[in-house]
Amino acid sequence: MDTLSQFKDELEAEYQTTRKFFEVYPEGKNDYAPHEKSMKMMPLATHISEIFGWPDTMLKTSDLDFAKGDYQPKQLSTKEDLLQALEENYHAAQKALDNAEEENLNDSWALKNNGQELAKWSKYGSIRHSLNQITHHRAQLGVYYRLNDIPLPGSYGPSADYQGF
Numbered sequence: 001m002d003t004l005s006q007f008k009d010e011l012e013a014e015y016q017t018t019r020k021f022f023e024v025y026p027e028g029k030n031d032y033a034p035h036e037k038s039m040k041m042m043p044l045a046t047h048i049s050e051i052f053g054w055p056d057t058m059l060k061t062s063d064l065d066f067a068k069g070d071y072q073p074k075q076l077s078t079k080e081d082l083l084q085a086l087e088e089n090y091h092a093a094q095k096a097l098d099n100a101e102e103e104n105l106n107d108s109w110a111l112k113n114n115g116q117e118l119a120k121w122s123k124y125g126s127i128r129h130s131l132n133q134i135t136h137h138r139a140q141l142g143v144y145y146r147l148n149d150i151p152l153p154g155s156y157g158p159s160a161d162y163q164g165f
Helices: 003-023 041-051 054-060 079-099 102-106 123-147
Strands: 063-065 108-113 116-122
Touching: 003 041, 003 079, 003 102, 003 123, 041 079, 041 123, 054 079, 054 123, 102 123, 108 123, 116 123
Parallel strands: 063 108
Antiparallel strands: 108 116
């Protein structure tokens, strides 16, 4: 099985869908959140864009330890910044997948905090998890859009807002 090729195809499809969502990102709504415990809209969208770069990180490292400070969330403020971050992270992931070998997917990758293991997967499992996270968080963003009367682009077919789209 050519798992790397399948990951590339899936990442491409998620990129195309996410790009449509970011192209209609509403200026002036960066601080919108549907609930006090919810992430604000721009940090949520920024997080989605960053997830696209995770396969690159996962294929080049064995873990990410939050306490070491190697990861600092980006602070984006405009739709253009968001689209640029998406582009950069997507292309980095595609390049990493191009340069990887199938056997690299068997290696372990972990999330840690000050050395304590929070989660551990094979690199295959970690990349699979990241692709699931894109879908999950984009769905959250879709709820934010819906609550603000922003027409939703289709994800896996037409949305109610774009029946012919």
